[in-house]
Amino acid sequence: MIKYRLVCDLDHEFEGWFRDSADFDVQSDEGLVECPACGSAEVRKAVMAPAIAKGSASRRERLAAVHQDMAKAVERARKYVEKNFDYVGDKFPEEARKIHYGETKERGIYGEASGKEVKELMDEGVKVAPVPASPKKTDKAGAAKIQSASSKKLN
Numbered sequence: 001m002i003k004y005r006l007v008c009d010l011d012h013e014f015e016g017w018f019r020d021s022a023d024f025d026v027q028s029d030e031g032l033v034e035c036p037a038c039g040s041a042e043v044r045k046a047v048m049a050p051a052i053a054k055g056s057a058s059r060r061e062r063l064a065a066v067h068q069d070m071a072k073a074v075e076r077a078r079k080y081v082e083k084n085f086d087y088v089g090d091k092f093p094e095e096a097r098k099i100h101y102g103e104t105k106e107r108g109i110y111g112e113a114s115g116k117e118v119k120e121l122m123d124e125g126v127k128v129a130p131v132p133a134s135p136k137k138t139d140k141a142g143a144a145k146i147q148s149a150s151s152k153k154l155n
Helices: 021-029 056-084 092-100 115-123
Strands: 002-008 013-018 043-045 086-089 109-112 128-131 147-150
Touching: 002 021, 013 021, 021 043, 056 128, 086 092, 092 109, 092 115, 115 128
Parallel strands: 086 109
Antiparallel strands: 002 013, 002 043, 109 147, 128 147
């Protein structure tokens, strides 16, 4: 849809919505576009300024609020996993497989795994999900470790 500012031959200004610019041309040529003030079918497109976003400060504020809400949700998810799942550290791939293949008790676990290990688990059908890293959990170089969670209950 496209909105045009229109003007009739008596200089009455109004707006009209059209499927596209060709739709305006067809309707105008057939006399279907009329001025709502005087009924004139002599209607043309008025000069329009490009749409410029207004209130960019409020848009930035809204975007910042969305980011803050997302950060809070991520933190809640991480805390939930840490509270309700067993931490298995770098034994995560091994433990996830044991649970998946029924070799050990079914339970929710979380720990560290490399990207390659996570891909291998997924290729085997083991249900895993990334867990947002805790600010405390970093490797010796200070980079965040990949954390994953596994549970038969994850979908």
